[in-house]
Amino acid sequence: MRLLEAPARGFTTRFAPxxxxxxxxxxxxxxxxxxxxxxxxxxxxxxxxxxxxxxxARPEYEASILEDLEWLGFLGDGPITRQSERGALYEAAFADxxxxxxxxxxxxxxxxxxxxxxxxxxxxxxxxxxRTRSIDPALTPARRxxxxxxxxxxxxxxxxxxxxxxxxxxxxxMIRDRNGxxxxxxxxxxxxxxxxxxxxxxxxxxxxxxxxxIQIGRLIGRDTPPRFLHHPLILRADGHKLSKSNRDTGIRDxxxxxxxxxxxxxxxxxxxxxTAGEPVDQAEIVARIGRLID
Numbered sequence: 001m002r003l004l005e006a007p008a009r010g011f012t013t014r015f016a017p018x019x020x021x022x023x024x025x026x027x028x029x030x031x032x033x034x035x036x037x038x039x040x041x042x043x044x045x046x047x048x049x050x051x052x053x054x055x056x057a058r059p060e061y062e063a064s065i066l067e068d069l070e071w072l073g074f075l076g077d078g079p080i081t082r083q084s085e086r087g088a089l090y091e092a093a094f095a096d097x098x099x100x101x102x103x104x105x106x107x108x109x110x111x112x113x114x115x116x117x118x119x120x121x122x123x124x125x126x127x128x129x130x131r132t133r134s135i136d137p138a139l140t141p142a143r144r145x146x147x148x149x150x151x152x153x154x155x156x157x158x159x160x161x162x163x164x165x166x167x168x169x170x171x172x173x174m175i176r177d178r179n180g181x182x183x184x185x186x187x188x189x190x191x192x193x194x195x196x197x198x199x200x201x202x203x204x205x206x207x208x209x210x211x212x213x214i215q216i217g218r219l220i221g222r223d224t225p226p227r228f229l230h231h232p233l234i235l236r237a238d239g240h241k242l243s244k245s246n247r248d249t250g251i252r253d254x255x256x257x258x259x260x261x262x263x264x265x266x267x268x269x270x271x272x273x274x275t276a277g278e279p280v281d282q283a284e285i286v287a288r289i290g291r292l293i294d
Contacts (some may be wrong), residue, residue: 001231001272002112003042005291006043011199011227014046015074016188018053019062021254023069026203026234028268031074034201036274036289038077045223046195047076052083052187055179068251072261073282081195090182093190093220094175097145102207102219103175105135106142123208126171141180144172145219153212156254157229164211173212185209189216197226204230234271 015034017027022224038045051057066080097103108129117127120176126144132267149167156162166173175186192200192213207230214225234249254264262279269275 004082004160006293007199009042011043012196013043013199015050016048016050017065018050019058019065019265020056022064025268028264029271030203032269034284034286035074035200037201039286040290044077047080049082049244052182054181071115089194090187090190096225097108100148103143104130105133105140106130106144107135107140114206123170128172140178141176143176145175145229147172147215152214154228162206165213166212170212185212189213192226193217193222200231203233206293223292231269268278
């Protein structure tokens with residue numbers, strides 16, 4: 001994981017797990033990148049529990065996540081925040097978008113969308129079916145925000161210059177779903193602006209979210225987006241990324257099998273090119289990350 005340039009010192013970043021399962025090695029790799037870069041370049045880490053999806057988030061998973069983070073030695077620089085407690089903030093941002101005519105009710109199901117357009121490079125692209133239908137807002141809580149056609153360009157500190165076209169890739173973004181939950185794309189954009197997050201460190205699986213989050217950020221008043229770094233993922237033997245149901249890499253299971261912290265950190269750090277899989281402590285990880293600049 002070579003870096004093209006050093007992040008500006010004193011940045012604010014975040015570690016933001018969703019409490020829909022236990023931590024696995026992929027989460028640890030992300031935590032290593034987040035805390036490692038923060039400690040190497042005088043940054044600050046916020047821990048944010050992304051429990052915006054009330055149908056899937058579970059308090060027992062949050063407790064498990066926080067327990068494992070403490071065991072691993074990853075402690076945030078400030079109080080833990082939860083999206084479930086930030087509803088008033090999302091409502092205010094939503095009301096502003098609504099007052100400017102930028103959101104509309106959407107009655108389309110995933111099946112409806114697939115029937116019209118299929119998928120675009122593995123992603124379901126919304127074709128704008130309800131944009132001009134004037135759906136009665138009382139019929140559904142689902143809302144989309146209008147995404148303008150055009151390119152979004154940003155520089156990733158590992159991948160270099162990236163250009164994305166959100167309107168073409170995903171279409172108008174859902175910001176509240178059919179169950180009344182705020183969506184990830186909307187909540188994280190509002191949170192990052194409100195919490196002053198100016199450096200986002202996450203896995204490559206979320207690279208496609210970046211352009212649309214920059215665009216949503218602009219709509220809610222963020223003129224200068226965060227810097228981004230998307231790190232490699234730990235993949236299974238079949239090439240798929242790890243999931244929270246994957247017990248062979250679950251941290252709780254590794255702990256129960258007798259793995260010490262250093263062995264877990266070493267295994268996760270290998271995906272970032274920081275180790276060859278040997279046990280390593282946090283201090284050594286920070287030292288190695290500090291030497292990653294090209």
